[in-house]
Amino acid sequence: MDDTYGPPASARTRVLDAAETIAAERGVQALTLEAAARLAHVSKGGLLYHFPSKEALLQAMLERLAGELHAAYDAAFAATAPGIGHATRAMLHWTLSEHPRRRERDLRIASVLLAAFHHDPALLDPIRALQTRIREMQRDDGLPPGRASLLAAASDGLFMAEVFRLHRPDEAEMRDLAAELNRLAATP
């Protein structure tokens, strides 16, 4: 979110933030143009000035999200020690990162994905592109065949548990799981 101080956020940004907040806190079906406009302190007409249709709004949300995720992965890659499993360890570093609002972050991502997918599955294309890019970087990672795929799938699975509010590992289980993941990402 645009939580930096300084000039007040533009109406466009406020609408995007509001839409994400509604989807995350009240669910996909609560995300209507009127609700987003109201939370962003913009009239419905004003919202439609920036996003001529609901699909345009969702598309903009997805593009912004995909941009952030690309940048986050690149940062994780740069901050990860080179060597065997570089791209894979970077991916795990990002998914397992313990910053305090990890849960909120995942919930926000999940809500945007669900809202967009509900309207039109094709809207997820920017996310598919990110996934493809990471898979390509993993290809020459020096890990045994199937290993990178397995770890990517596991990472996706943890995320899915968040998306659908399924079983979330407790702290101890998470620690063991993370250790196993990291071990497999560095063992040829």
Next chain:
Amino acid sequence: MDDTYGPPASARTRVLDAAETIAAERGVQALTLEAAARLAHVSKGGLLYHFPSKEALLQAMLERLAGELHAAYDAAFAATAPGIGHATRAMLHWTLSEHPRRRERDLRIASVLLAAFHHDPALLDPIRALQTRIREMQRDDGLPPGRASLLAAASDGLFMAEVFRLHRPDEAEMRDLAAELNRLAATP
């Protein structure tokens, strides 16, 4: 689906099948009471005779699905050789099974989950119960700590790629991935 021959399917069953078909083929937002009734050759009033609300319909879909999945897991467990990682190998056997319509099966499950979740996340409780049961069986599986969790997450991740129509491994990648999964499910 109820594709056995014999007495014609009851209206109730036809409606459940129709609802699943619509969700799978045309997406969650196309699943309306009218559409389901039409496809099932039942009037809207007739549908509401069996399912007094949309929520009741979705709940029935979920319960039927959860029942099938419980039975499928039990069958897989019985068909799996005992020993280290029994419950985990059974889980993998089911998710990786190569029966010809695996893709359709996953798509159908995904659609039901999405439709129910969209209406009310609490409707997924029967699925959560199944997941909890499998986790409990895995607890005393004789695998190193974190291993069962990892493999369960990977299994979920493969399923999530299907749910959101994301990257699906090609045949070669799938073979390597399956080999790696099975190896890890049998190695202490």
Next chain:
DNA sequence: GGCCACCAACCGTCCGGCCGGTTTGACCTA
């Protein structure tokens, strides 16, 4: 006759999208 299964027309609500305004502020010109 009476009940079960089903029908078809209808209703109220909500939501996406449109439209005719109105304010704001940047830029020009004399």
Next chain:
DNA sequence: TAGGTCAAACCGGCCGGACGGTTGGTGGCC
């Protein structure tokens, strides 16, 4: 610097359609 111009940004009421749910029936079978 006062006045004028114009477009970008924004307003809020309205409409049409779709969807979930209701109601008053109707035919067949025990």
